[in-house]
Amino acid sequence: MTDFESCLGCAESDGAAAHAAPDRLATREPPPHRPVPAVVSLTVVPGKGKAGERERETLHVEAGEVVCVVGPTGSGKSRLLGDIECLAQGDSPSGRRVLVNGEAPKPEWRFAAHQKLVAQVSQNMNFVVDLSVAEFIAMHAECRQVADPRRIAREVIACANDLAGETFGGGVSLTQLSGGQTRALMIADTALVSASPIVLIDEIENAGIDRKRALALLVAREKIVVISTHDPILALMGGRRAVVRHGAVAAILATSAEERTHLARLQEIDQAMLDLRQRLRTGERVGALPPILSGTKPWTR
């Protein structure tokens, strides 16, 4: 193929050329491998709130920490996560700047997929691509320079089936998955394919997936984890929580010892609700409620 033709791109569809190189992306040399830099800290330098007022709190997170983001709907939780995801440099609506290891990140960290610092399980689970699940996950793994894309795709699908109720195979189209299946797939993809040192989770809904196991999968050691949530269990699982109001971080609270002691009980209630849901789903009747839900079990532990 001449330079002219290769630049033209459309030469690919010209009979013989198409047979010689059915997939030019696959045959092209991958970009040189540059490992993701070690991240020891993440700092969100204050910007401004929705009414233009200065944000007061600086959010500083160190590796190994789980920080939650709480606040009413529309208060700006997703915006905060969005700023971290794109490593904003005063160019987002909030005007925040995100520092990695105390410095402004290099431009290539912001945009190169194979050395992205941030992996995100976002509320946005849309796909427009018309590919099977296995094809797409393998394609994503290739971008992230994972050694064996096909093997990792199988692992991601197995893992997603483990998290979601109704199982699916690798041959099914991405756009045919249910909401819960898509969510489970993206959580498994984030955990297994995107080996980024910073993980953002924008609300893991209870519907359809096993939240506790999903979290265990995502919250690996030495990572920085930021979880936006309305859920008391998730909110108390973090070491600290940032309270967002009118588009700005208004306060940062450390989870108290008392709050931590409530966590075990809340998880027990959550598990009982999950069991109940599972029984209803499979067509069973609900007889006597388990003690923790019927109120017969005393509140004190």
Place this chain on the structure above:
Amino acid sequence: MRLITVAGPPSVGKTSVIVKTAKILVERGARPGVVKFDSLSTSDDVVFRRAGLQVAVGLAGGVCPDHFFVSNIDDCVQWADRAGLDMLIAESAGLCNRCSPHIRGVAAVCVVDALSGVHTPRKIGPMLKLADVVVITKADIVSQAEREVFAHHAHLANPKAALLFFNGVTGQGAAELAHHLAAAPRIAALEGERLRFPMPSAVCPYCIGETAIGRAHQRGNVRKMTFEDTAL
């Protein structure tokens, strides 16, 4: 005068990208104007004027939009000069993916949208492959995984280009693009300069208004398709 060519398929958000970026450039003391190239009609001049930008419009009509562009761009630069502008952004729709208005020594931007599918970056020809900056719009609408795959494919199609995400609604990415545009090379005139890539070429009866279909009318510079069963 700094000239910037901005090209991209229809409806990717080129106009929003330019309006949001020009706002920042104006805040930084630049005097940007826009020339909008389109085929049959446009109402984008109203959008640019409402944003306080001086604008010229060029409609190609029955002529190949690329040929129309290259025959007029130097006149646009002279107009911008007379209008007291110090930056001219030339917006043109890449109507056939083969279009490429990029000029040597002139900053070149290609805008693509993440909704067009992960295979699109390699289907777009010199318009994307020879750009200095590739702007990806509507990336917030797809999942992070699809966004990453799309950006990666754009990077493979043009490894040298700076790649940036742009939210045409919120303006996120505008500051970064403004930074690139402010560093565009200065030019006085385009006389004697060269395109980065030849225009789609054809001199045949259809170029001058032939509408009849049939071998008898396929004269001059005609390119025929080959099929697997007739290739031998």
